[in-house]
Amino acid sequence: MTRSDWSDIRGRLARLAATPGSDAVFGAGDHGWELEPPLTAAEVTEVQEQLRVELPAEYLSFLREAGRGGAGPAYGLFPMRRRDGRWQWEGDGADLTTLAALGRPFAHVEAFNPADGLPPEPEEGDYDSEEAFTAAQDAHWERYEKVVYTSENSVGLLYLCHLGCALREALVVSGPARGQMWADDIAEGGGFRPLYDDDGTPLGFARWYRRWLExxxxxxxxx
Known part of the structure; x- marks a missing residue:
């Protein structure tokens, strides 16, 4: 993944904002076609020193040349903000990013579902009483949440946007798929999966963003 030229982005967003039909684009009412100011070189240095990781080049160049968040896929790119001297991303699901674990490798290169291999949900007919069935259900969902919703599944992932219904997309910051965009479909019972372009190549940040813009x-x- 290489550095990208983002010099056209703000002009294209401004034209979209002035186009009468642009309010029909999903999520436009939230981001309003506006990007927040870019990060300065000093801020980029501070961010990466705090995170102890180098952000993928395409996303890093976007932060420096286009903006630190705002207009983007679905409800927009989670913006970066400094709170109490620490940099973080903000938005619905931005807290799924474990900042302290961004430098740990995301180990996957193929889609996976953490729920695979777990026992099926209990069926009421298999139990002699409602109390036993309820206890089995509670135990099942407790185990499900412990396995599926652990942050260990998403180390090395930087969550960047919310698609609605708790579905989100993230950038791999560390690991063999570094620089690629992945989807988190846990909320619909799915798992994690890489995103692909029309020709089957993995989507990096730049193509992911430009596909949305186009x-x-x-x-x-x-x-």
């Missing part, structure tokens, strides 16, 4: 332009185009 689709928004097509949708908002007059006629």
């Amino acid at each position: 689709a928004a332009e097509r949708q908002a185009a007059p006629g």
Whole structure:
């Protein structure tokens, strides 16, 4: 993944904001086609020193040249903010990023579901009483949540946007899939999966962002 040129982005977003049909694009009412200011070189240095990790080049160049968050896929890119001297991402699901674990490798290169291999949900007919069935259900869901919702599944992932219904997409910061975009479908009973372009190549941050922008332009185009 290489550094990208983002010099066209703000102009394209401004044209979209001025296009009457752009309000029909999903999520536009939340981000309003606006990007927050870019990070300065000093801020980028501070961010990476605090996180103890080097962010993938395409995303890093976006932060420095385009903006630190705002207009983007779905409800927009989670913005970076400094709170009490510490940098973090903010938004619905941004807290799924374990900042202290971004430098730990995300070990996967293929889709996986943490729930695979767990026993099926109990069925009431298999139990002699409602109390026994309820106890079995409680035990099942306690185990499910412990296995599926642990932050260990997402070490090395930087969550960047919320698609709605608790579905989110993230950038792999560390590990063999570094620089690639992945989907977190846990909320719908799925797992984690890499995102691909139309030709089957893995989506990096730049292509992921530009695919969204191109689709928004097509949708908002007059006629």
